[in-house]
Each structure stands twice: as C-alpha cells, then as structure tokens.
Amino acid sequence: MRILLVEDEAEMAAALSSALKRYDMVVDHAPTLADAEEAICADVHVAILLDRQLPDGDGLKLIPKLRARADGVPIIVLTARGELADRIAGLDSGADDYLAKPFAVEELLARLRAVLRRPAGLSPDVIRAGRLVFDLGHREASIDGQPFELPRRELLVLEALIRRMGRTVLRTALEEAVYNFDDEIQSNALDTHISRLRRKLADANAGVEIHGIRGVGYLLKKLP
Amino acid sequence: MRILLVEDEAEMAAALSSALKRYDMVVDHAPTLADAEEAICADVHVAILLDRQLPDGDGLKLIPKLRARADGVPIIVLTARGELADRIAGLDSGADDYLAKPFAVEELLARLRAVLRRPAGLSPDVIRAGRLVFDLGHREASIDGQPFELPRRELLVLEALIRRMGRTVLRTALEEAVYNFDDEIQSNALDTHISRLRRKLADANAGVEIHGIRGVGYLLKKLP
DNA sequence: GGCGCATCATTGCGGCAGCATTGCGGGAAC
DNA sequence: GTTCCCGCAATGCTGCCGCAATGATGCGCC
Numbered sequence A, B: 001m002r003i004l005l006v007e008d009e010a011e012m013a014a015a016l017s018s019a020l021k022r023y024d025m026v027v028d029h030a031p032t033l034a035d036a037e038e039a040i041c042a043d044v045h046v047a048i049l050l051d052r053q054l055p056d057g058d059g060l061k062l063i064p065k066l067r068a069r070a071d072g073v074p075i076i077v078l079t080a081r082g083e084l085a086d087r088i089a090g091l092d093s094g095a096d097d098y099l100a101k102p103f104a105v106e107e108l109l110a111r112l113r114a115v116l117r118r119p120a121g122l123s124p125d126v127i128r129a130g131r132l133v134f135d136l137g138h139r140e141a142s143i144d145g146q147p148f149e150l151p152r153r154e155l156l157v158l159e160a161l162i163r164r165m166g167r168t169v170l171r172t173a174l175e176e177a178v179y180n181f182d183d184e185i186q187s188n189a190l191d192t193h194i195s196r197l198r199r200k201l202a203d204a205n206a207g208v209e210i211h212g213i214r215g216v217g218y219l220l221k222k223l224p
Numbered sequence C: 001g002g003c004g005c006a007t008c009a010t011t012g013c014g015g016c017a018g019c020a021t022t023g024c025g026g027g028a029a030c
Numbered sequence D: 001g002t003t004c005c006c007g008c009a010a011t012g013c014t015g016c017c018g019c020a021a022t023g024a025t026g027c028g029c030c
Helices: A010-022 A033-042 A059-069 A084-092 A105-117 A152-163 A171-178 A189-203 B010-022 B033-042 B059-069 B084-092 B105-117 B152-163 B171-178 B189-203
Strands: A002-006 A026-030 A047-051 A075-079 A097-100 A126-129 A132-135 A140-143 A146-148 A208-213 A217-222 B002-006 B026-030 B047-051 B075-079 B097-100 B126-129 B132-135 B140-143 B146-148 B208-213 B217-222
Touching (some): A002 A010, A010 A026, A026 A033, A033 A059, A047 A059, A047 A105, A059 A075, A075 A084, A084 A097, A084 B105, A097 A105, A105 B084, A126 A152, A132 A152, A140 A152, A152 A189, A152 A217, A171 A189, A171 A217, B002 B010, B002 B033, B010 B026, B010 B105, B026 B033, B033 B059, B047 B059, B059 B075, B075 B084, B075 B105, B097 B105, B132 B152, B140 B152, B152 B171, B152 B217, B171 B189, B171 B217
Parallel strands (some): A047 A075, A075 A097, B002 B026, B002 B047, B047 B075, B075 B097
Antiparallel strands (some): A132 A140, A140 A146, A208 A217, B126 B132, B132 B140, B208 B217
C-alpha cells in the first residue's frame, strides 16, 4: 500500500512517515502543492494525506484535480485549523475525512483503514448477453447503455431466459416465472409474449435470439 | 434520501430527526438494536446513524450484520464515549465515520454529505440533466443558476430519479425513497407527486421529462 | 416422398388494469 | 390567520395482455 503524504513541516512529515512505515505502508512525501500535483500523475497511491497549510497554497485546492480524475482515491485532510467551519469546508470540498491536529497516530491509522475498507463491492448483479445488459436488481434491460423498455410480462420472460442463458428453460418453468397461482391461463398467452419479445429483440438488434425447442421449452442464445 | 437513525434517547433522536428532516431527508427511527435489525432488512436506507449505547447492547454489534450484506451502506457511529480507544474501535469495526457527542448538527450533516458522496467516488456532487442542475450535497435543484424550488416530496422524487438518470426506478423504490415506515399510504399519492413534478419540469422548461413504464416504474430522460 | 397431426409462431382485437390528471379539504408550518 | 403542501378520490385514457384464429414448421408413419 502506497500512500502520498502532502505535508510541509519536516518534523511532522517524518513522524507520520515512520509511523506509517511501521504499518508496512509505502510513503511518498510531497512538501508542496506542486510536488503533490506531480506525484498524483503517477497514480499509484491508494490514499492521500493532505495538509492544508502549504507554502504554495491551501491543500484543498488539490482536491478538485484529484476528483476530476474520478479514480476515487480517498483523501484525508490534516490540519491545525480545528474549527467547525474549517472542518465542514474540508469535508464539503470533497475530502473523505478530516482530522484536526493534534491527533494520535492511532486514530489516523484507524481512519485510514476505514477509508480504505470502503470500496467494498457494490457489484450490481447484471447479466450480459450479446449487446444486451440485464440488471436483475433494478429489473431493467439496456442496450449500449440505452434503456430497453419492455412491458412487465415480457420483461419477466426475458429475465427467466437470461438467467439460464444458453440453456433450455422448460415451458412450465417460464409459465411459473411469469404467472402466479392466482392467474389462470387458458390460452397461448406465453407464446404471444415470446413472439412480441422476439420482435423487439430483433428490432433493437440486441445480439441475442430466442430459440424454441419443440415440446420442451426455449433458450436464449447469442447471435454469431 | 432515507436515513436510519439508531438512537435510544428520545430527546436526542427527536432533535436529530427534525434536523435531518429540515434538510429534506426521510428518517426512520429505531430506538433499539432489535428495531434496527428489523429496519435494515428493508434495505432502503442510504446511510445509517448508529448510537453505541443502546438498551439491548452495543451498537457496534450491528455492523458485522450490515457488512455481511455487502451493500456498502455507509455507517456513522455516534457516541458519548469520545476517548481515543473507543473511536478506533468504532472505525475498525467497520464504520465509515465516528462522531463523539456532543457535536454540532452542522458537522454531522457535513460528514453525512462526505460519506454519501463517496459510494459514487466518481460521481460528482451535482448532476446535470438538460438545463437542470441538481446539487446532491445541498439538496437543491436549479435551472440556469436560478433556484428551482420544489416541495419536499417532489424534491425527493426528483432526487431518486436523477440519481438513476436515464435508467428505470422501480415504483416500489420510489415509494421507499419518499416515505418512511410510519407513513402509511393508501392512495395514488406517488402518482400525484409525479404528475405535479412533471408539470413543474415542463413549465420551467427543464429539458428533461419523466417517462413512465407501465407496471415497472419511471425514468428521467433528456428531451431531444 | 406424401400425408396428417401436433406444436409453435404470428397477428388483430377487445376488455380492463394501471396510470395521468385535477379539484378538494385537512393540517402543518410560520 | 394565512399559506401551501400533501393525501385522497373521481375521472378519463392509454396500452398491456389474454384470447382466438390463422398460418408455419416439425415429426412420425405409411
């Protein structure tokens, strides 16, 4: 883990450096804003500790540039100014945390751990098939980022098929996926949905097609 | 935006609740660990404020259960215990931030903003859509720099929609975003808000429109 | 290969569930 | 007291979806 420490006071910098190293972190030290800007180009740091009072300006000025890169490197602002207004300014400027000097190194480490723990998987469960993307959580399909709107029943059919992408889905299973016990179906309503869905997939050039298997069911397959 | 407040002291809870509501947030209140556990099952909160001293145990015990779900809901721990060891324990247990009582409400709000900004990491604090600009941090909309004032519920609807700009928002998700557990709705109140919001967006020539998807939900899309 | 049956595919149509909109009144905020 | 948000109910309307009729495609059997 490589940390960028932006701090001009040599004594403070040395103390933090050694503390962090003791916890097996690799520390790069930048004493000025200019140094910091250069350092972040390398883009190798997992977190940034940022002092506000620097010889060439307020450390907060660095934050927009970091955020512009949109890589989400967490930033902890360190500062002597502990007043409420300053702390709010620090947090609102885009920092992830704010620590007023003097602070205990243990607390800094704890906050660092908290901030690093964060990128915890927010992986939405989506299934890709051809040019089609199906978001199971939000119950929506899209093609090239454009929403692919479908009526409810057709969406249910597509969901059931895409969940078993490339494998056959029994006709009975599809019916169960689309209808509940209360609904009594005495027609070829399911076929209707399949048909309409087929047309929409083709029209949208989704890159998949619904393949029927006589006497068994259906399956969704990618187009060559 | 819907927040879960886990706090047993009625006075404290009421104060925080009203402060949060003043910032147009929807607050669910859980006075005990048991209540909190029940509440988190609904999985509708964007952040959790967690007191440690609860009648049925230490609030920190809740954190592993939340993390097990791996949905990354940020947690801010509130506590009277301000000693260093406690703060470190709080952060290391998986909380995203730690605030010692007494604290200024402004600071809590600032930390909340910081913590909510994050899951995006890459998503900015303001979202632009058409001529509409929505500032997530300050919870306000504007058009061409002119404030676009909306009543509370309509603002919540717009926020939920704009956060998923161009993608569908389930009807249930909208209801969850706008109402808390206590509110019991037995009508088409949500439709009413949508309708009124539509009119205001059109009147203000906002450059976006709310598109309904029958049986599924809504989505916000840019006008051509 | 020809024939027939069973299953599937497609399309038009009509009923109705769900949605959009509006006016009204209670009630909260100031 | 006044303002305005917001839930509620009534109304009209859109379009989904079930239905049935017709055509197309396998599959077996002779």
